[in-house]
Amino acid sequence: xxxxxxxxxxxxxxxxxxxxxxxxxxxxxxxxxxxxxxxxxxxxxxxxxxxxxxxxxxxxxxxxxxxxxxxxxxxxxxxxxxxxxxxxxxxxxxxxxxxxxxxxxxxxxxxxxxxxxxxxxxxxxxxxxxxxxxxxxxxxxxxxxxxxxxxxxxxxxxxxxxxxxxxxxxxxxxxxxxxxxxxxxxxxxxxxxxxxxxxxxxxxxxxxxxxxxxxxxxxxxxxxxxxxxxxxxxxxxxxxxxxxxxxxxxxxxxxxxxxxxxxxxxxxxxxxxxxxxxxxxxxxxxxxxxxxxxxxxxxxxxxxxxxxxxxxxxxxxxxxxxxxxxxxxxxxxxxxxxxxxxxxxxxxxxxxxxxxxxxxxxxxxxxxxxxxxxxxxxxxxxxxxxxxxxxxxxxxxxxxxxxxxxxxxxxxxxxxxxxx
Amino acid sequence: xxxxxxxxxxxxxxxxxxxxxxxxxxxxxxxxxxxxxxxxxxxxxxxxxxxxxxxxxxxxxxxxxxxxxxxxxxxxxxxxxxxxxxxxxxxxxxxxxxxxxxxxxxxxxxxxxxxxxxxxxxxxxxxxxxxxxxxxxxxxxxxxxxxxxxxxxxxxxxxxxxxxxxxxxxxxxxxxxxxxxxxxxxxxxxxxxxxxxxxxxxxxxxxxxxxxxxxxxxxxxxxxxxxxxxxxxxxxxxxxxxxxxxxxxxxxxxxxxxxxxxxxxx
Numbered sequence: 001x002x003x004x005x006x007x008x009x010x011x012x013x014x015x016x017x018x019x020x021x022x023x024x025x026x027x028x029x030x031x032x033x034x035x036x037x038x039x040x041x042x043x044x045x046x047x048x049x050x051x052x053x054x055x056x057x058x059x060x061x062x063x064x065x066x067x068x069x070x071x072x073x074x075x076x077x078x079x080x081x082x083x084x085x086x087x088x089x090x091x092x093x094x095x096x097x098x099x100x101x102x103x104x105x106x107x108x109x110x111x112x113x114x115x116x117x118x119x120x121x122x123x124x125x126x127x128x129x130x131x132x133x134x135x136x137x138x139x140x141x142x143x144x145x146x147x148x149x150x151x152x153x154x155x156x157x158x159x160x161x162x163x164x165x166x167x168x169x170x171x172x173x174x175x176x177x178x179x180x181x182x183x184x185x186x187x188x189x190x191x192x193x194x195x196x197x198x199x200x201x202x203x204x205x206x207x208x209x210x211x212x213x214x215x216x217x218x219x220x221x222x223x224x225x226x227x228x229x230x231x232x233x234x235x236x237x238x239x240x241x242x243x244x245x246x247x248x249x250x251x252x253x254x255x256x257x258x259x260x261x262x263x264x265x266x267x268x269x270x271x272x273x274x275x276x277x278x279x280x281x282x283x284x285x286x287x288x289x290x291x292x293x294x295x296x297x298x299x300x301x302x303x304x305x306x307x308x309x310x311x312x313x314x315x316x317x318x319x320x321x322x323x324x325x326x327x328x329x330x331x332x333x334x335x336x337x338x339x340x341x342x343x344x345x346x347x348x349x350x351x352x353x354x355x356x357x358x359x360x361x362x363x364x365x366x367x368x369x370x371x372x373x374x375x376x377x378x379x380x381x382x383x384x385x386x387x388x389x390x391x392x393x394x395x396x397x398x399x400x401x402x403x404x405x406x407x408x409x410x411x412x413x414x415x416x417x418x419x420x
Numbered sequence: 421x422x423x424x425x426x427x428x429x430x431x432x433x434x435x436x437x438x439x440x441x442x443x444x445x446x447x448x449x450x451x452x453x454x455x456x457x458x459x460x461x462x463x464x465x466x467x468x469x470x471x472x473x474x475x476x477x478x479x480x481x482x483x484x485x486x487x488x489x490x491x492x493x494x495x496x497x498x499x500x501x502x503x504x505x506x507x508x509x510x511x512x513x514x515x516x517x518x519x520x521x522x523x524x525x526x527x528x529x530x531x532x533x534x535x536x537x538x539x540x541x542x543x544x545x546x547x548x549x550x551x552x553x554x555x556x557x558x559x560x561x562x563x564x565x566x567x568x569x570x571x572x573x574x575x576x577x578x579x580x581x582x583x584x585x586x587x588x589x590x591x592x593x594x595x596x597x598x599x600x601x602x603x604x605x606x607x608x609x610x611x612x613x614x615x616x617x618x619x620x621x622x623x624x625x626x627x628x629x630x631x632x633x634x635x636x637x638x639x640x641x642x643x644x645x646x647x648x649x650x651x652x653x654x655x656x657x658x659x660x661x662x663x664x665x666x667x668x669x670x671x672x673x674x675x676x677x678x679x680x681x682x683x684x685x686x
Contacts, residue, residue, distance in 0.1 A: 038512045038515055039512075040512070040513070067516075074686065076686065104686060109677065118541065119539075119540060119541055120541055121540040121541060121542045123542075124544070124545070160682070162677075162680065162682045162683055163680075163682070164676075164680060165680075165681070166682070167681075167682035223681075223682060225534075225681040225682070227522075227529070227532060228530060228532065230545050230681075268544070268545040270530055270532065270545065270547055271547075272530070272547075273530075273547055274547050275545060275546060275547040308547075313554060313561075313602075314554070353482065353554075353557060353657070353659075354554055354557040355557070381485070382485055382487065383487050383488065383489075383510075383511035383512075383513075384511065384512065386513070418511065418512035418513050419512065420510070420512045420515070
């Protein structure tokens with residue numbers, strides 16, 4: 001996956017603005033304070049295992065968090081550099097990365113303004129969040145865990161009103177934040193996209209790949225915190241993160257990003273010693289690719305109900321059920337099945353005086369038959385060192401969302417050192 | 421989020437109770453306590469601070485290694501509820517994690533707890549389960565760290581005996597409902613001069629000694645007596661945990677805003 005020149009220019013503009021704000025605030029502020037930093041160095045191996053061992057990635061990472069906090073403003077930055085001699089979908093094996101850089105201003109006590117690149121997760125469920133729509137997925141390295149994807153931060157301006165037990169957030173993305181397709185030949189490139197790109201290269205058809213949308217995106221959230229119960233109302237007006245493939249004419253196709261609206265309600269309810277989590281989202285004009293190869297729209301409703309519980313001193317269980325329904329689809333449409341349902345699971349236990357954690361987490365869709373399971377171990381004999389070893393198993397019909405990646409059974413080993 | 425952080429998120433909130441219980445004043449009593457409950461009531465009653473700010477350093481010594489945890493804690497009392505905010509400063513992988521807990525005096529009401537996870541800028545409601553779990557690989561169980569209300573226990577005054585430069589009241593406390601506890605009973609040695617515990621022995625449900633807490637570094641800070649050191653020794657594990665309380669300040673007029681959920685985010 002490569003960032004388009006347009007998106008790179010946009011990002012530079014916002015970061016320049018943010019840096020300018022930082023300079024102005026720093027110069028104007030008479031407050032004293034110090035910079036704080038911490039970070040980690042990490043060595044990670046990833047290999048594909050299903051059809052013989054094949055090294056996918058050998059990432060060496062230096063990651064630094066920088067923070068300065070004052071009474072009226074605060075600055076956060078998270079940046080680093082990745083070196084990966086085994087990755088073939090990078091321009092270069094050495095890649096500097098700016099994950100987050102944002103400035104918070106508090107002009108008055110009840111208001112907070114954020115400007116910059118930021119990760120914002122809106123949701124109460126674990127890993128499967130129906131309204132986590134502000135940040136795009138990282139398709140170069142998509143697996144965060146067996147039930148969640150890696151997300152990239154977005155350039156945004158956020159204004160938040162902070163009440164006693166409630167808050168209202170308005171988030172404006174001056175340019176839409178959408179997924180970048182995995183590069184041609186990447187293990188994470190969808191089969192259909194790969195076939196089209198290959199045909200384009202062979203001259204059998206013409207595929208025009210979309211640039212990032214020019215338009216802005218908007219999101220709004222009201223939060224209420226009460227005794228035993230938190231609830232949220234969320235609105236999103238923006239783009240579907242992954243591009244649609246649309247037929248323009250005979251032998252001509254293009255990928256394009258399409259706009260839609262989403263409405264969500266979320267609840268976190270304390271039930272005895274456990275927590276019940278519920279997310280409901282309705283997307284009345286969700287764009288999909290129709291059976292005729294043209295964009296069409298359908299209403300989409302998603303429901304996630306989750307429950308987490310500490311089984312004993314060391315064992316933990318997290319269970320979620322979900323339903324994802326597309327209301328007006330036909331058999332040949334994208335999501336032609338129209339309804340998906342399944343569960344996500346997280347189960348872990350600790351051993352050796354809590355130095356070793358063993359666990360399993362994943363998801364299974366009972367309608368489509370697709371599933372992903374991660375087994376993992378994490379060993380931390382001391383605070384500043386951690387070793388992780390795990391394996392992902394991905395299965396399902398070849399035409400399903402996960403099943404197309406069924407060859408990507410993945411072994412990983414990761415050694416991390418934390419510093420400050 | 422790695423598993424160690426996950427562990428902290430699931431169980432670390434419990435430390436707030438311990439921190440709250442550590443601030444005590446020393447009122448004068450003309451008569452000796454009549455029974456165990458009265459001793460415990462005096463321990464409870466002498467906490468006069470409206471709010472408190474402090475830093476807690478936890479050192480865990482095990483297998484020749486020392487693990488260090490550093491927390492900043494703010495606490496404030498309201499009618500019927502005490503609000504606690506805890507911010508992790510170390511170790512590095514949990515730095516920036518914050519806990520907000522509303523501890524209700526009414527035992528029938530479940531406490532409210534939220535955790536802020538900086539990696540995703542996410543504020544999340546959590547529950548108070550897992551009280552029997554170990555706190556961050558230390559010699560503390562999560563249940564040790566939660567404040568136990570007077571009426572959660574039965575109290576029996578066993579004896580008085582000399583301890584340090586004063587006399588101590590030895591009180592046996594048993595949970596009325598021990599289904600969520602590792603313990604069958606606790607023996608608490610309470611100083612009769614400043615009404616602070618100096619030693620607590622913990623026994624399991626088979627009445628075997630599990631571990632011993634010893635308190636020291638008693639200081640009068642802003643007119644309130646306070647322990648500044650706690651040593652925990654496990655009988656069954658070759659390990660030792662020390663808690664050091666520092667930068668203690670009472671009644672600083674902590675803003676109510678500190679304890680608002682939305683302000684935990686950044």
